[in-house]
């Protein structure tokens with residue numbers, strides 16, 4: 001099959017590799033669409049260590065073509081999303097409904113859950129990005145990461161719910177649980193930031209302030225009807241502007257979808273005492289912060305989310321339904337489609353901010 005293999009930081013190639021076969025509790029999926037996500041850039045740049053060679057891609061939607069022994073929750077022919085959250089459903093965290101923190105789903109090992117590799121090229125092993133490696137014609141994925149969805153949903157749009165779109169929606173709807181009538185500031189107006197605004201709007205936030213350094217991203221936040229206000233942080237004083245828009249008090253909720261040096265500091269300074277601040281993304285492999293304890297003594301909650309803190313089997317079908325009912329404009333966030341051969345270009349376009357949300361269509 002054809003796959004996009006990262007051999008080393010900066011070395012991404014589209015090539016033929018062996019056709020994979022699912023083992024116990026694994027599902028083989030014919031990939032129909034897969035999102036292009038900033039997280040992939042962490043591995044092509046080498047900022048987050050993974051074993052190479054590795055097949056990239058972690059936002060797949062597709063159709064089940066084969067199941068391994070013991071698979072009971074999906075069947076051949078099912079349309080599915082391959083979530084980045086794969087709860088074992090019996091560890092301490094899963095039993096406390098924190099599926100995103102499952103103790104039996106370690107991040108970025110490059111192997112399958114049993115520690116072995118499932119992909120190969122002429123017999124030599126190739127690793128799998130986050131249990132799916134879906135920049136490929138087929139992906140073998142552990143059953144617990146695979147969520148069936150309704151068959152009338154367009155897979156090119158909903159594939160982003162595997163990671164980026166759910167991360168934003170869930171940050172607002174599940175993690176922060178934004179209250180109606182509230183004010184929200186979001187730093188970073190890419191795909192995750194826009195979906196955070198969409199989640200906040202769905203929850204009834206009435207003031208939604210988008211912050212970015214790129215004018216085209218702010219234009220998109222406004223033209224989609226998500227942001228009530230936009231701030232170009234390369235030109236103006238973000239904190240002063242947010243305070244001016246929120247009665248001098250600061251926003252009720254702040255979301256850091258950029259994850260760059262200094263962005264969380266901005267969020268904390270732009271929110272009111274008692275606010276909730278959520279770290280969603282990271283542009284770099286590692287960003288450290290220093291907070292003045294006064295920010296916390298003023299009862300701000302500074303927290304984070306992985307994957308929007310969703311419970312995939314509960315929330316993904318709900319998000320798909322809301323999209324199909326016209327209540328979440330997920331299609332509006334998507335702006336560029338690529339073929340699998342164009343994957344290196346897609347990653348480069350994302351890295352340089354030329355696209356908001358790309359998808360590879362197979």
Ligand SMILES: [Zn+2]
Nearest residue numbers: 037039163164
């Ligand atoms: Zn992603």
Ligand SMILES: [Zn+2]
Nearest residue numbers: 088091094102
């Ligand atoms: Zn678990």
